[in-house]
Amino acid sequence: MVNSRSWPSEETELELITQAQRGDRRAFGELIRRHREGVVNVVYRMCGDAHLAEDAAQEAFIRAWRHLPKFRPRSPFRNWLYRIATNVALDVLRRERPTIGLDELSLASSAKGPQERVEEEERGEQVRRAVLALAPGSRTVLVLREYEGLSYREIAETLEIPIGTVMSRLNYARKCLRESLAFYLEAI
Amino acid sequence: MSEHVIAWLGAYHDGELGRRQVRQVEAHLEGCEVCRAALEGLRQLSALLLESPATSDLSPPEHFIAQVGLRLPRRPERPAWYRALEMAWRLTPLGLLAAWAIAQAVLVVSGATLIALQMGLGGEAAAWLLPVLTPVSAEVDLFSLSGSGLNDMRRIAGGLLSYGGPLGWGAVLNLLSLVVIGLLYWSWLASWWVRHRRQQL
Numbered sequence: 001m002v003n004s005r006s007w008p009s010e011e012t013e014l015e016l017i018t019q020a021q022r023g024d025r026r027a028f029g030e031l032i033r034r035h036r037e038g039v040v041n042v043v044y045r046m047c048g049d050a051h052l053a054e055d056a057a058q059e060a061f062i063r064a065w066r067h068l069p070k071f072r073p074r075s076p077f078r079n080w081l082y083r084i085a086t087n088v089a090l091d092v093l094r095r096e097r098p099t100i101g102l103d104e105l106s107l108a109s110s111a112k113g114p115q116e117r118v119e120e121e122e123r124g125e126q127v128r129r130a131v132l133a134l135a136p137g138s139r140t141v142l143v144l145r146e147y148e149g150l151s152y153r154e155i156a157e158t159l160e161i162p163i164g165t166v167m168s169r170l171n172y173a174r175k176c177l178r179e180s181l182a183f184y185l186e187a188i
Numbered sequence: 189m190s191e192h193v194i195a196w197l198g199a200y201h202d203g204e205l206g207r208r209q210v211r212q213v214e215a216h217l218e219g220c221e222v223c224r225a226a227l228e229g230l231r232q233l234s235a236l237l238l239e240s241p242a243t244s245d246l247s248p249p250e251h252f253i254a255q256v257g258l259r260l261p262r263r264p265e266r267p268a269w270y271r272a273l274e275m276a277w278r279l280t281p282l283g284l285l286a287a288w289a290i291a292q293a294v295l296v297v298s299g300a301t302l303i304a305l306q307m308g309l310g311g312e313a314a315a316w317l318l319p320v321l322t323p324v325s326a327e328v329d330l331f332s333l334s335g336s337g338l339n340d341m342r343r344i345a346g347g348l349l350s351y352g353g354p355l356g357w358g359a360v361l362n363l364l365s366l367v368v369i370g371l372l373y374w375s376w377l378a379s380w381w382v383r384h385r386r387q388q389l
Binding site for chain 2: 023025028029032033036037040041044045050053054057058061062065066069120123124125127128131142145146147151152167170171174177178181184185
């Protein structure tokens with residue numbers, strides 16, 4: 001039987017974490033590789049600036065490295081990282097108010113016509129602004145649920161808040177978004 | 189169910205309700221247009237949220253990892269208790285060696301003193317030190333009772349017996365502590381070797 005997986009992916013996450021806890025940078029590099037995208041996106045959804053998000057994601061990984069010996073594998077490593085990432089994002093938001101410009105929009109190629117693409121980008125931008133306008137607590141819960149697909153329990157563990165608070169913040173966030181995005185929702 | 193299930197719709201939409209609650213909500217949804225519309229609103233909102241693209245401006249993974257690597261401290265910070273424990277672990281063989289040396293010194297010095305005193309080298313001190321050092325010195329006297337010419341040799345043998353035999357509990361404890369220290373030292377060496385091997389893997 002041919003094993004198509006490369007050597008690093010054969011190491012379980014727990015093995016990598018244990019090695020990194022002992023100071024193994026290579027193992028930590030592999031953990032970064034596996035979680036970079038998720039962490040960057042959580043921070044990006046939280047602060048709305050791609051460059052700021054990448055800097056903040058780096059900061060999150062550095063904090064994770066520092067506190068790695070405190071990590072206990074009772075909960076998934078990803079959730080632990082997301083907790084650090086959301087805290088870093090909130091710190092970044094407190095430090096600076098990013099100005100959001102249309103130039104940061106994704107100009108990924110699309111098969112659709114120019115008019116349609118502009119509309120789609122405009123809609124995406126409005127959604128991003130609406131999410132950024134939410135209170136940080138609600139925004140964090142919404143990002144972890146809608147974009148990262150965490151369960152209520154996982155969000156509660158990640159943010160160290162009760163499940164009831166997760167539900168109320170999520171309901172509040174959705175209510176606000178339904179109002180601010182009513183124009184686009186009616187058009188669907 | 190006559191009341192609306194608006195409050196449950198978010199959890200229903202997220203797949204967070206128990207089986208019984210799901211059945212209740214679904215039964216209600218069949219006959220309630222208001223709640224069906226609210227659920228549809230939630231679905232549309234989720235779909236709309238996903239239209240906001242994730243950041244496409246990511247640098248290549250290698251670059252990102254290298255950037256983080258440049259800013260990383262040499263080792264993860266360990267809590268103070270862990271550092272103290274690790275220091276204690278490293279100092280364990282030194283402590284054991286020191287304990288072993290002390291036990292040996294006590295063994296040698298007390299043995300030598302005892303023999304010296306019994307040979308009468310201690311002068312007047314022997315008179316009041318001997319009963320203290322050999323509470324059962326009567327056993328030694330058994331040898332001296334024979335009164336032969338090899339008096340000195342017997343005294344030495346008596347001294348050794350009284351020290352190392354069943355007469356000297358101090359000596360037994362001393363020897364026991366040496367054995368325990370030896371065992372602890374070898375266990376430490378064994379666990380160090382195991383740990384070292386594991387780190388190499």
